[in-house]
Amino acid sequence: xxxxxxxxxxxxxxxxxxxxxxxxxxxxxxxxxxxxxxxxxxxxxxxxxxxxxxxxxxxxxxxxxxxxxxxxxxxxxxxxxxxxxxxxxxxxxxxxxxxxxxxxxxxxxxxxxxxxxxxxxxxxxxxxxxxxxxxxxxxxxxxxxxxxxxxxxxxxxxxxxxxxxxxxxxxxxxxxxxxxxxxxxxxxxxxxxxxxxxxxxxxxxxxxxxxxxxxxx
Amino acid sequence: xxxxxxxxxxxxxxxxxxxxxxxxxxxxxxxxxxxxxxxxxxxxxxxxxxxxxxxxxxxxxxxxxxxxxxxxxxxxxxxxxxxxxxxxxxxxxxxxxxxxxxxxxxxxxxxxxxxxxxxxxxxxxxxxxxxxxxxxxxxxxxxxxxxxxxxxxxxxxxxxxxxxxxxxxxxxxxxxxxxxxxxxxxxxxxxxxxxxxxxxxxxxxxxxxxxxxxxxxxxxxxxxxxxxxxxxxxxxxxxxxxxxxxxxxxxxxxxxxxxxxxxxxxxxxxxxxxxxxxxxxxxxxxxxxxxxxxxxxxxxxxxxxxxxxxxxxxxxxxxxxxxxxxxxxxxxxxxxxxxxxxxxxxxxxxxxxxxxxxxxxxxxxxxxxxxxxxxxxxxxxxxxxxxxxxxxxxxxxxxxxxxxxxxxxxxxxxxxxxxxxxxxxxxxxxxxxxxxxxxxxxxxxxxxxxxxxxxxxxxxxxxxxxxxxxxxxxxxxxxxxxxxxxxxxxxxxxxxxxxxxxxxxxxxxxxxxxxxxxxxxxxxxxxxxxxxxxxxxxxxxxxxxxxxxxxxxxxxxxxxxxxxxxxxxxxxxxxxxxxxxxxxxxxxxxxxxxxxx
Numbered sequence: 001x002x003x004x005x006x007x008x009x010x011x012x013x014x015x016x017x018x019x020x021x022x023x024x025x026x027x028x029x030x031x032x033x034x035x036x037x038x039x040x041x042x043x044x045x046x047x048x049x050x051x052x053x054x055x056x057x058x059x060x061x062x063x064x065x066x067x068x069x070x071x072x073x074x075x076x077x078x079x080x081x082x083x084x085x086x087x088x089x090x091x092x093x094x095x096x097x098x099x100x101x102x103x104x105x106x107x108x109x110x111x112x113x114x115x116x117x118x119x120x121x122x123x124x125x126x127x128x129x130x131x132x133x134x135x136x137x138x139x140x141x142x143x144x145x146x147x148x149x150x151x152x153x154x155x156x157x158x159x160x161x162x163x164x165x166x167x168x169x170x171x172x173x174x175x176x177x178x179x180x181x182x183x184x185x186x187x188x189x190x191x192x193x194x195x196x197x198x199x200x201x202x203x204x205x206x207x208x209x210x211x212x213x214x215x216x217x
Numbered sequence: 218x219x220x221x222x223x224x225x226x227x228x229x230x231x232x233x234x235x236x237x238x239x240x241x242x243x244x245x246x247x248x249x250x251x252x253x254x255x256x257x258x259x260x261x262x263x264x265x266x267x268x269x270x271x272x273x274x275x276x277x278x279x280x281x282x283x284x285x286x287x288x289x290x291x292x293x294x295x296x297x298x299x300x301x302x303x304x305x306x307x308x309x310x311x312x313x314x315x316x317x318x319x320x321x322x323x324x325x326x327x328x329x330x331x332x333x334x335x336x337x338x339x340x341x342x343x344x345x346x347x348x349x350x351x352x353x354x355x356x357x358x359x360x361x362x363x364x365x366x367x368x369x370x371x372x373x374x375x376x377x378x379x380x381x382x383x384x385x386x387x388x389x390x391x392x393x394x395x396x397x398x399x400x401x402x403x404x405x406x407x408x409x410x411x412x413x414x415x416x417x418x419x420x421x422x423x424x425x426x427x428x429x430x431x432x433x434x435x436x437x438x439x440x441x442x443x444x445x446x447x448x449x450x451x452x453x454x455x456x457x458x459x460x461x462x463x464x465x466x467x468x469x470x471x472x473x474x475x476x477x478x479x480x481x482x483x484x485x486x487x488x489x490x491x492x493x494x495x496x497x498x499x500x501x502x503x504x505x506x507x508x509x510x511x512x513x514x515x516x517x518x519x520x521x522x523x524x525x526x527x528x529x530x531x532x533x534x535x536x537x538x539x540x541x542x543x544x545x546x547x548x549x550x551x552x553x554x555x556x557x558x559x560x561x562x563x564x565x566x567x568x569x570x571x572x573x574x575x576x577x578x579x580x581x582x583x584x585x586x587x588x589x590x591x592x593x594x595x596x597x598x599x600x601x602x603x604x605x606x607x608x609x610x611x612x613x614x615x616x617x618x619x620x621x622x623x624x625x626x627x628x629x630x631x632x633x634x635x636x637x638x639x640x641x642x643x644x645x646x647x648x649x650x651x652x653x654x655x656x657x658x659x660x661x662x663x664x665x666x667x668x669x670x671x672x673x674x675x676x677x678x679x680x681x682x683x684x685x686x687x688x689x690x691x692x693x694x695x696x697x698x699x700x701x702x703x704x705x706x707x708x709x710x711x712x713x714x715x716x717x718x719x720x721x722x723x724x725x726x727x728x729x730x731x732x733x734x735x736x737x738x739x740x741x742x743x744x745x746x747x748x749x750x751x752x753x754x755x756x757x758x759x760x761x762x763x764x765x766x767x768x769x770x771x772x773x774x775x776x777x778x779x780x781x782x783x784x785x786x787x788x789x790x791x792x793x794x795x796x797x798x799x800x801x802x803x804x805x806x807x808x809x810x811x812x813x814x
Contacts, residue, residue, distance in 0.1 A: 059793065060715075060743070060793075060794045060812055060814055061793055061796075061813055061814055062793075062814070063814065064814055065713045065715055065814035066713045066814065069713050078598070079597045079598065079600075080598050080600075081600050081601055081643045089718050090715040090716055090717070090718070090811070091715075091716070092634070092713070092714045092716040093625035093626075093627060093636045094627060094634070094635075095711065095713045095714045096625075096713070097627055098711035098712075099711050099713060103624055103625045103626060103627070104626075104642070104643065106624055106625070107622070107623070107624060107641045107643075108622070108623065108624060108625055108638070109617060109621065110617065110622070110638075111621070117616060117617060121613055121616055121617060124609060124612050124613060124616070125609065128601060128606075128608070128609040129601065129605065130599065130600060130601030130602070130605055130606075131601065132598060139715070139814070140715070140741070142741070189793045190793075191789070192795045192813065194749055194751070194789075196751070199730075199731045199749075199750045199751055199752060200752075202749070202750070203751055204712070204749075204751050204787040204789070204795060204813070205712075206711070206712050206813070207712070207713070207795065207813055207814060
């Protein structure tokens with residue numbers, strides 16, 4: 001009965017408020033945006049859901065940016081257009097290119113720390129449409145500044161992206177917002193991977209993200 | 218009953234007026250020789266030769282055409298032109314490309330009624346230029362002077378019909394109209410309109426027949442009886458004779474000028490704000506967009522000219538990334554541009570200050586371009602349309618600044634954070650096969666990884682060596698070491714750095730040559746005891762410039778232009794943060810370059 005109802009709601013594009021339960025119908029593959037991380041995609045059931053707002057949270061050096069860049073790389077590799085609203089202008093194009101991001105398909109909006117303006121840019125890009133993945137990087141914005149946003153802001157963002165082919169993604173230090181069909185990917189602090197013994201022979205080989213899907217709707 | 222041309226060639230309309238035909242008949246009758254004896258009727262006696270023809274009075278001709286034709290090297294011209302051949306051949310490469318366009322421009326300067334009849338050949342209706350320039354020889358002189366000024370090589374001929382003008386121009390410079398009848402029959406070949414499928418033999422067949430008959434010149438052909446010619450060569454023979462007599466096979470159809478899409482509005486009440494201006498722009502743009510649509514064109518650029526009440530003018534040109542004609546998009550782009558660059562600093566656009574110069578005349582011109590044809594793919598998601606991207610980029614530029622929106626392009630430099638921002642155009646990149654870009658990135662990263670993976674120990678040695686080595690060698694090796702640290706594990710494990718665009722100064726305690734503690738006075742900056750460190754990676758470059766290292770501030774990064782000389786460290790703090798720090802070797806100060814995340 002529930003499956004039939006869900007199918008009917010999806011057909012009418014009224015499924016945005018459906019919550020997922022074990023055994024529920026999975027969205028079709030074309031409504032998912034793989035993140036580029038096989039383990040995470042498996043946990044997400046194929047990837048981030050298009051038309052929903054999801055988030056990546058974690059402390060510094062937990063791999064938030066690595067996951068975000070991998071998601072951008074996967075989107076650009078699929079030939080989609082991607083956009084990144086860089087609130088504190090910390091995006092490193094060289095690192096992203098090394099991770100496989102096609103920079104020419106990434107619209108980079110560099111903001112100098114003004115979170116409301118970054119949010120407005122984020123909403124402009126979502127309203128324009130046509131992007132496969134749109135990220136808003138709020139990782140370096142203070143929690144106090146984030147809490148100043150009224151909760152209706154995120155509802156409005158979720159409403160903009162609803163029903164579109166865009167997967168919207170927030171990157172932050174703590175949980176910010178997600179839509180009913182979005183997910184929260186929480187990253188646990190992990191020690192980085194090092195090789196070598198002495199400081200002259202040692203090499204830092206990277207952050208190893210340990211993602212955990214906290215909530216999946 | 219003698220059949221007329223209308224009976225013999227019903228497909229060819231009679232486009233030459235009766236008076237001109239009569240004048241040409243007189244001209245040919247007095248000028249042309251009798252038809253070869255025995256061709257039509259071997260028993261008929263040969264007619265006595267006509268006296269020399271008087272010159273054709275072009276000045277009283279009701280129709281007058283000029284033909285301007287680019288000169289090409291010829292091999293079958295008359296001997297006197299063969300002498301000039303080397304010079305013409307030498308000039309040909311210089312004028313071949315621009316010749317036709319130059320001739321068109323010259324022709325448009327002389328007459329609004331021009332017709333392109335071939336590559337490098339333009340016909341002008343100069344019938345009405347007598348009062349402006351003078352008699353036909355004066356018009357020809359002016360045309361030749363304009364052609365010479367443009368450093369082009371073209372022959373000019375003026376005649377009462379298009380065909381005569383073209384044939385005379387094909388004969389070269391200053392070929393007299395009195396010698397029209399001496400032009401070889403073979404010159405008619407380019408003027409014929411034949412089916413494209415006709416083979417070469419059929420095309421040449423009537424000319425071979427005429428050659429067998431001894432008909433070598435236009436005069437010979439024009440003197441033949443039309444009915445007999447028709448019975449032997451058919452309609453094509455008669456059509457050739459019409460051409461030989463200088464009659465036009467088709468009317469003169471002037472080329473339509475490139476239409477200009479201009480809208481202008483003089484306002485009764487000057488406008489001081491953007492909002493009312495948007496209505497004016499919409500009123501101007503909507504008919505222009507409809508006109509573009511009817512012509513299957515789009516706008517490649519928008520020229521906006523505003524005249525202000527203080528008698529100054531404000532002009533803007535918006536180059537569009539693709540041809541578009543949606544009036545709403547064009548209006549939005551104009552409004553966003555005006556918002557970013559108001560006509561007058563004190564004008565009331567978006568501000569509260571009193572307007573000192575309002576707008577009283579608005580003029581918009583759209584540069585037409587062929588309309589865009591979009592082919593969507595069933596297998597690939599559609600990218601944002603150029604209209605969407607233009608509007609979005611304009612809105613974002615107005616929000617965060619023009620130099621802070623775009624797609625990054627890495628510069629070919631070892632300098633840290635060397636990139637440039639360019640206009641975002643994913644469609645330009647869409648032709649690349651999906652997946653190839655990922656592979657490219659992987660291979661690039663693998664190369665970097667291979668450099669660094671070789672040996673962390675060796676890289677450390679580089680740092681040590683750099684202290685005593687030559688500056689250039691230190692720079693090169695140090696840069697390699699730094700790249701190796703970044704790409705140590707290849708694409709799959711390449712490090713992602715959250716870079717501080719303006720590296721903040723930090724306090725670093727060093728023991729036994731390595732950092733042991735970080736401290737910063739700024740909130741949110743990492744600080745604490747260092748539990749692991751790797752380095753130093755020495756990097757230097759740009760020392761050949763006079764500027765010292767300056768942290769870039771916004772906009773395009775051209776840090777490669779600045780000198781840098783540093784020892785970089787990757788350090789893990791007790792609180793779990795891994796960051797890249799460096800010590801400037803010139804000032805010995807420590808800075809935080811970024812955090813790995």
